Amino acid sequence: xxxxxxxxxxxxxxxxxxxxxxxxxxxxxxxxxxxxxxxxxxxxxxxxxxxxxxxxxxxxxxxxxxxxxxxxxxxxxxxxxxxxxxxxxxxxxxxxxxxxxxxxxxxxxxxxxxxxxxxxxxxxxxxxxxxxxxxxxxxxxxxxxxxxxxxxxxxxxxxxxxxxxxxxxxxxxxxxxxxxxxxxxxxxxxxxxxxxxxxxxxxxxxxxxxxxxxxxxxxxxxxxxxxxxxxxxxxxxxxxxxxxxxxxxxxxxxxxxxxxxxxxxxxxxxxxxxxxxxxxxxxxxxxxxxxxxxxxxxxxxxxxxxxxxxxxxxxxxxxxxxxxxxxxxxxxxxxxxxxxxxxxxxxxxxxxxxxxxxxxxxxxxxxxxxxxxxxxxxxxxxxxxxxxxxxxxxxxxxxxxxxxxxxxxxxxxxxxxxxxxxxxxxxxxxxxxxxxxxxxxxxxxxxxxxxxxxxxxxxxxxxxxxxxxxxxxxxxxxxxxxxxxxxxxxxxxxxxxxxxxxxxxxxxxxxxxxxxxxxxxxxxxxxxxxxxxxxxxxxxxxxxxxxxxxxxxxxxxxxxxxxxxxxxxxxxxxxxxxxxxxxxxxxxxxxxxxxxxxxxxxxxxxxxxxxxxxxxxxxxxxxxxxxxx
Amino acid sequence: xxxxxxxxxxxxxxxxxxxxxxxxxxxxxxxxxxxxxxxxxxxxxxxxxxxxxxxxxxxxxxxxxxxxxxxxxxxxxxxxxxxxxxxxxxxxxxxxxxxxxxxxxxxxxxxxxxxxxxxxxxxxxxxxxxxxxxxxxxxxxxxxxxxxxxxxxxxxxxxxxxxxxxxxxxxxxxxxxx
Amino acid sequence: xxxxxxxxxxxxxxxxxxxxxxxxxxxxxxxxxxxxxxxxxxxxxxxxxxxxxxxxxxxxxxxxxxxxxxxxxxxxxxxxxxxxxxxxxxxxxxxxxxxxxxxx
Numbered sequence: 001x002x003x004x005x006x007x008x009x010x011x012x013x014x015x016x017x018x019x020x021x022x023x024x025x026x027x028x029x030x031x032x033x034x035x036x037x038x039x040x041x042x043x044x045x046x047x048x049x050x051x052x053x054x055x056x057x058x059x060x061x062x063x064x065x066x067x068x069x070x071x072x073x074x075x076x077x078x079x080x081x082x083x084x085x086x087x088x089x090x091x092x093x094x095x096x097x098x099x100x101x102x103x104x105x106x107x108x109x110x111x112x113x114x115x116x117x118x119x120x121x122x123x124x125x126x127x128x129x130x131x132x133x134x135x136x137x138x139x140x141x142x143x144x145x146x147x148x149x150x151x152x153x154x155x156x157x158x159x160x161x162x163x164x165x166x167x168x169x170x171x172x173x174x175x176x177x178x179x180x181x182x183x184x185x186x187x188x189x190x191x192x193x194x195x196x197x198x199x200x201x202x203x204x205x206x207x208x209x210x211x212x213x214x215x216x217x218x219x220x221x222x223x224x225x226x227x228x229x230x231x232x233x234x235x236x237x238x239x240x241x242x243x244x245x246x247x248x249x250x251x252x253x254x255x256x257x258x259x260x261x262x263x264x265x266x267x268x269x270x271x272x273x274x275x276x277x278x279x280x281x282x283x284x285x286x287x288x289x290x291x292x293x294x295x296x297x298x299x300x301x302x303x304x305x306x307x308x309x310x311x312x313x314x315x316x317x318x319x320x321x322x323x324x325x326x327x328x329x330x331x332x333x334x335x336x337x338x339x340x341x342x343x344x345x346x347x348x349x350x351x352x353x354x355x356x357x358x359x360x361x362x363x364x365x366x367x368x369x370x371x372x373x374x375x376x377x378x379x380x381x382x383x384x385x386x387x388x389x390x391x392x393x394x395x396x397x398x399x400x401x402x403x404x405x406x407x408x409x410x411x412x413x414x415x416x417x418x419x420x421x422x423x424x425x426x427x428x429x430x431x432x433x434x435x436x437x438x439x440x441x442x443x444x445x446x447x448x449x450x451x452x453x454x455x456x457x458x459x460x461x462x463x464x465x466x467x468x469x470x471x472x473x474x475x476x477x478x479x480x481x482x483x484x485x486x487x488x489x490x491x492x493x494x495x496x497x498x499x500x501x502x503x504x505x506x507x508x509x510x511x512x513x514x515x516x517x518x519x520x521x522x523x524x525x526x527x528x529x530x531x532x533x534x535x536x537x538x539x540x541x542x543x544x545x546x547x548x549x550x551x552x553x554x555x556x557x558x559x560x561x562x563x564x565x566x567x568x569x570x571x572x573x574x575x576x577x578x579x580x581x582x583x584x585x586x587x588x589x590x591x592x593x594x595x596x597x598x599x600x601x602x603x604x605x606x607x608x609x610x611x612x613x614x615x616x617x618x619x620x621x622x623x624x625x626x627x628x629x
Numbered sequence: 630x631x632x633x634x635x636x637x638x639x640x641x642x643x644x645x646x647x648x649x650x651x652x653x654x655x656x657x658x659x660x661x662x663x664x665x666x667x668x669x670x671x672x673x674x675x676x677x678x679x680x681x682x683x684x685x686x687x688x689x690x691x692x693x694x695x696x697x698x699x700x701x702x703x704x705x706x707x708x709x710x711x712x713x714x715x716x717x718x719x720x721x722x723x724x725x726x727x728x729x730x731x732x733x734x735x736x737x738x739x740x741x742x743x744x745x746x747x748x749x750x751x752x753x754x755x756x757x758x759x760x761x762x763x764x765x766x767x768x769x770x771x772x773x774x775x776x777x778x779x780x781x782x783x784x785x786x787x788x789x790x791x792x793x794x795x796x797x798x799x800x801x802x803x804x805x806x807x
Numbered sequence: 808x809x810x811x812x813x814x815x816x817x818x819x820x821x822x823x824x825x826x827x828x829x830x831x832x833x834x835x836x837x838x839x840x841x842x843x844x845x846x847x848x849x850x851x852x853x854x855x856x857x858x859x860x861x862x863x864x865x866x867x868x869x870x871x872x873x874x875x876x877x878x879x880x881x882x883x884x885x886x887x888x889x890x891x892x893x894x895x896x897x898x899x900x901x902x903x904x905x906x907x908x909x910x911x
Contacts, residue, residue, distance in 0.1 A: 602910055603907060603909075603910065604906070604907030604908060604909040604910025605903060605904065605906060605907055605909070606903070606906070606909060607730060607732055607736075607831070607832055607833070607840075607903060608732070609909070610831060610832055611732060611735065611736065611739060611832055614739050614743060614828065614832070615739060617743075618739070618742055618743055618746055621746050621747075621750070622746065625746075625749075625750070642809055642810075645811075646809050646810050646811060649811040649815070650809070650811075653815070653819050656819070656823070657819070657822055657823065657826075660822075660823050660826045660827070660846055661826060663826070663830060663839075663842055663843065663846060664826060664829060664830040664833075664834065664839075664843060669836055669838060669839060672839055672842060673838075673842060676842045676845065676846065679823075679846060679849065680845075680849065683823075683849045683852070683853060686816070686819070686853055687853075687856055689811070690816070690856050690857060690859075690860045691860060692856050692859075692860070692870050692873075694870070695856060695870050695873055695874065698874060698877060699852075699877065702877055702881055703845075703849075703877070703881075706881060707845070707880075707881055707884050710884060710885060710888055711838065711841070711842065711884070711888065713888075714838060714888035714891060714892060715838055717892055717895075718838065718891060718892060718895040718901055726836055727834065727835070727836050727839045728834075728835050728836075729833050729834065729835065730833055730834060730835040730903060730904050731904060732832055732833050733833050735832075736829055736832035736833035737829060737833070739828075739832065740825050740826075740828050740829035740832065741825075743825060743828060744821060744822070744825040747821045747824070747825070748818065748821055751814060751817050751818065751821065752814075756813050756814070756861075756862070757862065768867060768870060771866075771867040771870075772867055772870060772871060772874065775866070775867060775868070775871050776871060776874075780871060783875060787875055787878045787879070790878070790879065790882055791878065791881075791882055793882075794882030794883070794885050794886050795882075795885070797886050797889070798885045798886050798888070798889040799889075801886065801889035801890055801892075801893050802888075802889035802890075802892045802893055
């Protein structure tokens with residue numbers, strides 16, 4: 001079985017092809033094809049897991065084209081990712097089969113979801129940067145297509161474009177980084193890069209630049225500051241899309257890539273510091289924005305930004321296991337949160353948390369699983385989030401600067417606060433608007449329950465994960481960080497309860513008194529406006545310049561060549577008319593003239609003929625006389 | 630008294646020579662008359678004269694039978710035929726009927742060229758010198774002998790030819806009733 | 808020189824022939840052309856007889872030939888004149904300049 005691990009992504013690809021072929025006639029049942037594909041991949045991933053746990057590592061190489069080698073690798077990291085990704089894809093597609101009931105474009109939706117699953121799975125088992133980049137771009141494309149699924153809606157189309165362009169900037173930076181590595185080391189393969197760098201074949205400035213540039217791609221794909229602007233807008237897509245792509249899978253691709261390249265990343269202090277700073281800024285800034293967000297999915301989007309920041313900081317603080325542990329946990333509870341949000345929005349019919357409230361009465365299972373997820377993300381023990389956040393903080397405390405540490409600590413306080421704000425506003429209290437809610441269909445609930453289970457229990461797998469990935473146990477140094485994180489989380493929950501549950505402090509009054517800050521947070525620090533202005537000025541003027549070039553220069557060349565051609569054709573025409581036709585006409589005229597002159601001999605009068613006869617006779621005689629005849 | 634011998638530089642020709650030159654000259658003049666007279670009857674008349682002149686030439690050549698035949702056939706029959714034809718095709722005034730056509734001068738040049746050529750050939754020709762003393766006996770008898778012995782075929786065909794010509798002439802000149 | 812020899816007769820024949828040729832080529836009236844043809848035939852006859860007398864005096868072949876020529880000439884004149892009459896009936900004139908029937 002281990003030999004054929006590369007079939008795992010192909011299972012989903014196969015079902016996607018089948019979807020294309022017969023999907024039109026299946027109506028809404030195409031979803032089950034997607035479930036089938038991803039479930040197959042999940043089973044296969046689980047099948048190879050035991051052997052990988054035993055320590056088996058498999059690599060397959062083949063020559064892709066020309067002299068570029070390509071291949072797949074199955075090691076601990078990729079096996080882990082395979083299981084996580086395929087599990088999430090299966091659950092979310094299952095959820096979507098019910099969520100997307102009644103929507104148009106079923107085939108398109110599930111086809112794109114399957115293609116996305118295929119590319120994510122392909123990314124995690126690629127063994128070289130070029131192939132990884134291909135899958136990376138493919139995921140970006142699927143993201144664009146799925147955010148803009150309801151393309152008729154202008155805001156959705158704009159959001160899709162924004163997502164694509166922003167991640168594109170990151171992708172260009174990443175490509176530069178990849179090419180720096182290729183030109184210096186002449187290979188795309190991870191293993192060869194690691195070997196070469198460890199042998200010292202890569203000079204210092206180049207290595208730093210390569211890692212920084214590749215991190216640029218991570219900034220784009222994993223929505224870190226300053227390329228974070230697309231993630232909140234990406235909520236325009238259907239909820240399963242938000243859950244899968246923007247919480248559980250695609251945004252994690254950047255984190256995964258850094259983890260994959262960790263052997264060289266851990267050698268570059270500058271890059272690690274940069275990562276930590278950017279991650280911290282993102283985490284803190286996003287958390288602040290989440291506090292004032294009105295739409296359910298927006299809160300979750302900012303939350304995702306924030307948690308991704310945590311993972312980036314973790315990786316920047318040599319917390320390899322911590323980062324990956326948080327990645328896995330976050331995948332589960334964030335997916336759960338999004339799916340639950342979808343369920344709630346579906347039931348209530350509005351997106352605005354201020355119009356919800358008291359939903360627990362109507363959606364008990366949704367409400368309960370959401371509570372589990374919220375407790376998890378807030379970092380309340382013994383739920384999963386607590387364990388991984390604790391690891392992250394420990395790594396940061398150990399290796400990174402205090403600023404970063406305290407920023408993250410405050411952020412965890414904020415996280416607990418705004419997550420429970422969300423929970424209290426939606427599920428508790430009295431309904432703030434007229435709505436008729438009912439519990440969601442079983443596929444959606446099934447996904448919620450499974451994820452809820454993981455949200456609770458995945459935290460206990462920390463040590464096992466560490467041994468699995470690195471062979472070492474997690475080091476526990478003292479309980480300072482642990483106590484601190486518990487205090488922060490509880491404080492956050494308490495404050496949130498005071499404001500939103502017991503209504504002791506009025507959020508509106510606070511907002512009024514801190515109006516400027518409130519507005520700034522609402523406008524997302526005006527960063528979006530800054531980018532829009534930049535685009536308007538720079539991009540549009542570039543476009544104008546190109547247009548001018550096209551019209552004046554290129555069209556100018558065209559006009560010149562057109563004139564030249566006309567001139568040449570004029571000459572040719574003259575030549576043809578005068579010379580060629582002249583020759584032909586001349587010959588005809590000569591024949592005509594000769595004919596008309598010769599015709600005069602034919603008078604019909606016999607005496608004229610006789611003259612000729614006599615002349616002929618005379619000439620004959622002369623010739624005889626001359627001795628010629 | 631002294632006798633002066635006068636040597637006449639001009640030889641006195643004998644009668645035969647004189648006769649020949651006279652006959653030749655008249656014949657040529659008459660021939661010129663054939664073409665230069667504007668009246669066709671005058672022209673025909675000159676032709677008849679030419680026939681007679683030619684007959685005389687034959688006589689100088691001791692072809693007596695031929696001369697007779699010439700006078701009889703040409704001067705008798707052909708001439709009458711010609712005059713009859715002229716009369717049949719004549720309308721209006723008989724003057725100015727026999728004019729020159731378009732080729733008056735060109736034909737003169739050509740005829741001149743031909744004459745010069747032929748005369749040149751004659752002058753340069755190596756005519757074998759034989760005596761004119763070949764005995765020619767009674768030419769009629771000689772001719773008859775040739776005609777009816779060696780050339781009887783030609784004789785007969787000539788007769789048929791005459792018959793055909795006669796019939797043909799009648800046919801050609803018949804009035805065709807419309 | 809003045810004694811008539813072969814050359815003189817031949818020359819006479821040539822002169823008559825040339826005169827006849829000139830007439831054939833240049834005269835307008837068809838019958839005049841026939842007259843000139845007769846002239847040419849007679850000139851030929853003179854030549855023949857002269858040759859006979861001066862060169863081949865043993866046999867009368869030249870004269871025989873001349874006789875046959877006279878026969879044919881007479882027949883030809885008859886038919887020629889018949890044709891002229893027919894032509895006159897057809898065209899109303901015997902002006903050869905007006906006859907271009909040989910054209911097509």
